Amino acid sequence: MTRFTPYNTFICVIVALGSYGYGFGFGVFVSSVGQPGFFMDLGLDQTSDYTARVMGATFSLFAFGAALGGITQGWTADWIGRKKTLAFAGITSTVGAALVAGSVNVAMLVTTRILHGFGLGMILCLVPLYTTEIAPPKTRGIFSGMTVIGYGMGYLMVAWISVATYYATNQTLQWRLPLALAAVGPLGMLVGLPFIPESPRYLCWIDRYEEAHQILQRLHRDPDDPGNSLAEAEFIQIKQQVQFDRQEKAGYVQMFKKPSWRKRSILVMFLLFASQSTGVTGISNYLVPILTNLGFEGGFPLIIYAIYSTVGTFFVFVVTFTVDRVGRRRMFLCCYPLLAVVLLIEGLLQRQYLGTSNRAGNIACVVMMNIYIMVFQLADSPTIIWASEVLPTTIRAKGIGLAIFSMMSGFITFSAPGGLAFKNLQWGMFLIFAGLCVISAIIIYIWASSPSRHKFLLASCTAIPETKGLPVEEIGDLFGDPVVVHLTQDEHGIVAEKADVPSVEHTEVVMEASKA
Template identity: 50%
Template sequence: MIKLSWYNVAIALVIGLGGFSYGFGSAVFVTSLGQPGFYMYYKLDPSSEYTATVLGAVNAVYFTGAALGSIGQCYLADWLGRKKALAIAGVMGTIGSALVAGSVKVGMLIAVRVLQGAGLGMLLTLVPLYLSEVAPPHRRGFLTGLTVLSFGTGYVISGWIAIGCYHASNLTVAWRTPLALACIPPIALLIGLSFVPETPRFLVWKGRLEEAWTVTQKLHHDPADPHDESAHAEFTQIVRQVEFDKEMNVTFYQMFKKPSWRKRSLSAMFLTFAAQCTGIYGITNYLPVIFQSLGMTGDAPLLLYAGHSTLGTVAVLVSIIIVDKVGRRTLIVWGFLALAMVLLAEALLQWKYIGTDDKAGNAACILFMFIYIVVFQCVDAPAFAWTAEIFPTNLRAKGVSLAIFSLFVGTITFTAPSPLAFRNIGWHMFLLYFALAIVASIVSYFYIVETKNLPMEEIGALFGDEVVVHLTADGHGLVEDKGGSEHIESSAAEPGKV
């Protein structure tokens, strides 16, 4: 069995800067909504319907850009490689973030948020794509789940920075400084990329077998396995399966034509969209405003927002630690059901107490918002791992693109109308999220398959695809799919040959 090495972890931390860039860049604008100087500079009345419309538009165009970026990255990732695509996305994210920080009019802010969204949306798609292709099978959920941990950490850091800036004497500095700091994470990623390799699966796909073997050997070297038998076995399996899959040219149209590919594509798109249907961005993107409606004043909404993000990130860590043991499907199905119960409780509490002076009731409303973010991580982290690992190499970039595109479509669907919705119908929104979470749990129960501990080249069998060879239980050898009888000792293979 291939073990998780410190080299794997180091690579994941560098690539995780892409997720951090997305989280920080997304959340830092949310914190601006809690800064009085933001409204004063753009001459916006926080309580007006016009302002609610403007905020909805600013968030909608950001996620529209992110959706376009999530689709566009697949062409770069398949053409230039995962690593170079990450670099291009990092440059776009840096430029977009700088322009957002320097925006002087609402129109300019709306326009440049598209570019920022495109760059950061590409990063959010590429991070799980890359991590899934370098992770050992038994720890793939953990490493791929670092995507969620990294952008969650971005949310946390941006929240606490916003609190520090809230008390700045210059009100413009208070909200512009956090926006400008969003340039730093993608720059750090660009520097870090010079120290990480291209993924072995992409290298094999492009016929660069010697390079692919060198990377595989370094990724999965184990002192307890001096002959690198496990690495040889995995490399042989990758080469055989990729060569088999390469015979089929893939377009987005074909991904919905072949039954096994269609099942993957629709399941991945459903899962990421369903997560948004529980209200995660519709709620968290306006959380400071929601806290204000519950009687919080001054910097209290920002403090609560930062605490909310911090707790959510701790919950992500717990989720990715247990996902390879508990399983993706179990966490997702029960996570959606638990979310439904929390959302129902929040709706009833807000129905009873919002707009009142009942401090205990308002505190209960806030408490359940914190419970909500903890439970949500039972769905979010496993979903990122699952959608990245179910596609074969020739489909993976496009498949993850579809999944993240669907995520952003869901985000736009529930984020753009949220300011007006919370202003006009209030707690009824939580009833909508409750109903959708129930539906998501039921659909997940019937259509989400368990993938834990399986090599990515063998997951195709769950969807009806042919698997050329299987790893033996100890990970040191291979078994031919034909009759399941022929055993190949991986240690006999030469580097770059199968």
């Protein structure tokens, strides 16, 4: 089995800096609205409806930019390659972060957040795309999980940095410094990009087989396998499957014409939208004002937000290092009903204690919100891993782009009205999110149980297969696509038949007649 080597670890760290930049860039505005200097410098009244609309617009336009970035990388990642697109995204998000930090008025802040979001939206797609395409089958969850670890660490760092800057005597520094530091992650990724390889699957797609072979040899080197037969077998499988898959047109329209591709495209879009319907965006974006309404004053809302981010990031690590054993399907299918229960309890607690001086009741609300983020990460973290691995190489970039577009559509849906909604409905918003979790759970577990009646939804329990441990090229078999070559059970050989595949000697590469 391929182990983590210093080289693999280095690659994961470099690309995770990109997703760190997304987490930091997303979270930085959440914490900025908790800084007194932010409102003073921009001439905003914290209690006005206008300010609530400005906050909603700023969050939503960031998501709009990210959605456009996700769709755009679907073309550029296939046109110029994964690495060059990562470089373009890194430059765009760095420039965007600098412009946001230097904003002199509300109009500049709102518009530059679109550019910042565009670059970070590309990165959010490209990191799981890239890590999926370089990972060995048995540890792909850890490799792809670096995406969620990266942006979890971004949330964590910006939360605690904002706690520190809250106590700065310079009120402009309070909010501008964290915004400027949003450029650090993309810059770090840009510095490291020349030292990491292009995706071997992309190289096979553009007929650069020798280069792809050399990269796989280095990526999947196993000290216990002198012949490096895993890399040899995987190279043959990737080469032949990509050659077969690219016979199909690979545009956005074709993704919804071919039944097996349509099924996967709808599933990844549904799961990423459903993750936003849990309320995570609205709750996280407006957590500081929510905590203020619960009676926490001064720097305490920022400290509680930082603890909330720490708890969430810890459970991202838990998911990343267990998902290859527990499985993706079980983790995100089991948690939607539990999320509904947690949100219901939170709403009822806030109904009872919001606006009161009952310290124990207000603390109970905070504890329940931390339980909420624990359960959310167990449900959500595997979705980006699953979404990035279920589509074939020829449409993977576009599929992840659609997934992130859907996620950002959910972001806008629940963020644009969020400022006014939390201001007016308060605890009632938690009941709305609980109801949406129930609807998502029903769709996942029950709806489309008869595919002939609901063929365009395809979100039943049976429609979301387990993918842990499977080579990326063999996942298509779960959706009815032909698989040209299968790896043996020990992954060191290849055969054309799937049933009861025998193991072979580690130094052998066995290939039977292909049915393709």
